[in-house]
Amino acid sequence: MENLPDKIMSSVHEIFSSMVMMDIVPGAPILGEINPLQNTITGMIGLAGTHKGMLAIHLPESLAKKVTGNFLGMEVEEIDDDVQDAIGELANMLGGSIKAVLTENGKDIKLSMPSTICGKEYQFQSHYEGESVIVPFAAEDSKFLVELRIKQEE
Amino acid sequence: MTSTWLDPAQARAACGKGAFLELEKRVIAATVEVFDTMVMMETVPEAPLEPKAAISCNISGMLGLAGDLRGMLSVHCPWALATEITGRLLGEDVNGREEDIRDAIAEIVNMIAGGIKASFSVEGKMLELSVPTTVTGSTYTVRSAWNSSHIIIPFRIGEGCFWAELKFLETAD
Amino acid sequence: MGKKILIVDDSNTMRKIVTRSLRQAGLDFDEILEAGDGLEALAVLRKEKVDLVLSDINMPNMDGLAFLREKSADAALNGIPVVMITTEAGNDIIGEAMALGALGSIKKPFTPDQIQETIGQLF
Numbered sequence: 046m047e048n049l050p051d052k053i054m055s056s057v058h059e060i061f062s063s064m065v066m067m068d069i070v071p072g073a074p075i076l077g078e079i080n081p082l083q084n085t086i087t088g089m090i091g092l093a094g095t096h097k098g099m100l101a102i103h104l105p106e107s108l109a110k111k112v113t114g115n116f117l118g119m120e121v122e123e124i125d126d127d128v129q130d131a132i133g134e135l136a137n138m139l140g141g142s143i144k145a146v147l148t149e150n151g152k153d154i155k156l157s158m159p160s161t162i163c164g165k166e167y168q169f170q171s172h173y174e175g176e177s178v179i180v181p182f183a184a185e186d187s188k189f190l191v192e193l194r195i196k197q198e199e
Numbered sequence: 200m201t202s203t204w205l206d207p208a209q210a211r212a213a214c215g216k217g218a219f220l221e222l223e224k225r226v227i228a229a230t231v232e233v234f235d236t237m238v239m240m241e242t243v244p245e246a247p248l249e250p251k252a253a254i255s256c257n258i259s260g261m262l263g264l265a266g267d268l269r270g271m272l273s274v275h276c277p278w279a280l281a282t283e284i285t286g287r288l289l290g291e292d293v294n295g296r297e298e299d300i301r302d303a304i305a306e307i308v309n310m311i312a313g314g315i316k317a318s319f320s321v322e323g324k325m326l327e328l329s330v331p332t333t334v335t336g337s338t339y340t341v342r343s344a345w346n347s348s349h350i351i352i353p354f355r356i357g358e359g360c361f362w363a364e365l366k367f368l369e370t371a372d
Numbered sequence: 373m374g375k376k377i378l379i380v381d382d383s384n385t386m387r388k389i390v391t392r393s394l395r396q397a398g399l400d401f402d403e404i405l406e407a408g409d410g411l412e413a414l415a416v417l418r419k420e421k422v423d424l425v426l427s428d429i430n431m432p433n434m435d436g437l438a439f440l441r442e443k444s445a446d447a448a449l450n451g452i453p454v455v456m457i458t459t460e461a462g463n464d465i466i467g468e469a470m471a472l473g474a475l476g477s478i479k480k481p482f483t484p485d486q487i488q489e490t491i492g493q494l495f
Contacts, residue, residue, distance in 0.1 A: 081336070091263020091271070091329025099263070099330050130344035157263020157329050158271045158347065158366055164339030172305035173330035174382050174432045194330065196432075236481040237389060289385065290392030302385035310481045313459045 046147070046195065049178045050074045053191055056142035057182060064138065065115045072181040072188075079103070079179060079190060080168040086124060087169055088136030091157035096147055098195035099171050100140050104132065106163070108187040124163055133159040139191065147195070222365060223247060223350055226272075229314025230354060230363050233307055238287050240356050248351040254362050257281070258301065259341055260308030263329035264315070270367030271343050272315065274308045280359040297335070305331035311363065375401040375495070376420060380413040380427040380439065381457065390426055390457065396484035399495055410434030414442055417449050424495055425454040426478075429465060437465075440472035453494045457482075 054071040061069050086109045089101040104112060110121040113131040121128060136159040144154035162169065171177070175196030181188050227244045234242040248254075257278035264270035276284070278300075285293045285303035293299050309331045316326040334341065343349075347368040353360050377394060379387045387406050394401065405420060407413035409431040416422065429436035436456055443449045456469045456477040466477045476490050 089261075089332065091265065093263065093265040093327035093329045097328075097330055099332055101332075126342070126344075129340075129342045133342070133344045155265035155327055156269065157265045158269045158343055158345060158368065160261060160263075160271045160273075160341060160343045160366075162259075162334050162339055162341050164336055167334050167336030167339040168301075170301055170305075170333045170335070171330065172302060172309075172333065175330075198430075233481045236483045236486075237393075239483075288392070289388040290395065291388070299385065299388075302383065306383065306385050306389070309459065313480065 046176055046197065049176060049193060049195070050180055052143060052146045053178060053180045053193055056139055056146065057180070057191055059142050060135065060138050061182075061184075065112050065135075067112065067115055067184055070183040072183065075179040075181055075190065079192070080170070081166050082169055083166045085167075086128065086132050086161060086163040088132035088134075088139075088159060088161050089169075090136045090140040090159040092140065092144060092154050092195065093157065094155045094198075095153040096144075096195055096197050098173065098175055098193065100136060100143060100194075101169065101171075101192045102132065102136055102139060102189060103169070103192065104189040105187055108185060108189055111185055129161040129163060133161040136161075143193065222348065222367065223352065225315050225318045226311075226350065226352055226363050226365050228318065229311045230274075230352075232314055233310045234354075234356075237310065238284055238307070240284065240287055242354040242356050245353040245355060245360075248353060248362075250349040250351065252351060254351070254364075256362070257335060257337055258304055259334045259339075260304040260331055261334065261341070262308050262312045262331045264312065264326055264367065265329060266327040267319070267324040267370060268326055268367045269370055270347075270365060272308060272312050273341060273364040274304065274311065274361060275341075275364065276304065276361040277359065280356065280361055283359075284356075284361075301333045301335060305333050315365075374403075375423045376403045376405055377401050378405045378407060378413060378416055378420075378422045378425045380407045380410065380425060380431070380436070382408050382428065382431040386428065386457075393482065393484045393487050397488040397492075398484075399488065399492065401495070410436065410439030410442065413439055414446075414449070417443070417452060422452055424491060425452060426457055426491070427454055427474075428457050429469065430459075437468060437472060440469060440474060444473045455491055455494070 113128045114121045140156045171194040256275040260274045285300045343366040351364045411434045
């Protein structure tokens with residue numbers, strides 16, 4: 046698939062500029078291991094249909110709180126249900142944006158329900174042969190990752 | 200881009216109680232089939248838990264469902280049991296082989312999802328499967344936010360227990 | 373007897389599961405060979421005398437259907453029996469595989485008995 050990093054950057058930018066209203070700076074795709082994730086919160090969503098795969102956004106807890114605060118328009122003190130729900134919704138929106146750029150007719154790719162994982166330390170592993178792209182984004186003196194695993198099905 | 204946050208009342212209306220009960224049967228049938236055939240360990244489903252129930256596990260296999268239903272299927276398992284299950288599945292001693300255990304749990308959730316998909320397709324409902332992911336650790340929580348139907352079914356295996364969890368929503372299109 | 377079975381699947385885990393099931397099915401074979409995709413499988417078939425191939429459908433580089441196509445185009449390999457191992461593949465994909473020369477299919481999840489039933493006669 047062509048230009049996956051660019052497509053990811055454009056989708057993340059679209060969502061962050063409109064819904065999160067936060068400046069972000071993309072970096073070069075990460076080729077190495079990102080695990081274990083520590084004090085992180087992950088929003089993930091599955092893709093199915095003409096393309097199969099998974100999209101995840103991994104944010105450090107402090108950044109996740111700021112993102113949620115901007116997204117929901119409120120002060121956020123801790124990683125509570127609101128934060129988890131917001132990050133899940135973020136994954137949903139990113140999924141929606143990326144599927145629109147992966148196919149001409151966005152309807153050919155369907156999204157699953159999003160889920161959120163958070164914890165002091167966990168390993169997050171996709172078990173799927175397909176292209177794997179991880180793009181880091183700098184934001185608010187911190188950084189987050191967007192991970193896409195994708196393969197075009199016959 | 201439209202927002203997909205659903206009004207809770209809308210969400211409840213979208214999943215009738217009938218569909219909800221059917222889901223328990225499907226998850227149980229698909230899970231028992233995988234464990235009877237591939238793992239060859241007897242599993243006994245128990246009464247579904249309250250959605251907010253705390254589950255103590257070290258590995259979760261997760262797979263998204265799309266199409267006529269949007270959902271997320273998860274299998275949550277303590278590490279020792281995951282090790283035993285993997286050992287049976289692969290026919291080898293897999294103690295300490297983290298990668299093999301993760302791959303096995305991923306394969307198991309994939310097959311359970313396949314069984315659920317098949318049970319829907321005989322009724323004309325099209326489900327598409329996404330791809331498996333595993334989360335491993337000692338302190339993590341998994342949460343699917345949407346106000347949707349949600350079932351958590353414990354399965355007793357020998358002295359241990361794992362959980363199959365399904366959240367789902369019928370879609371408009 | 374020296375019989376060899378080739379298992380083709382991009383998942384290392386799945387290859388082990390199939391191996392374990394073959395042993396439990398009580399089939400008479402001597403060696404299990406493995407390949408991660410259709411391309412590797414063709415290379416193995418050209419090097420070794422394989423008696424049966426069990427192949428997944430969805431694989432990178434060369435999938436199960438393309439493998440069947442390539443294999444049937446090669447006179448030296450054409451006669452080697454192939455059985456597909458599928459997950460949620462619809463009947464049309466299995467039909468396509470059969471049209472391309474597969475002799476049968478096994479749907480996951482399966483028991484050793486089911487393996488025995490499907491491939492016992494080919495072997």
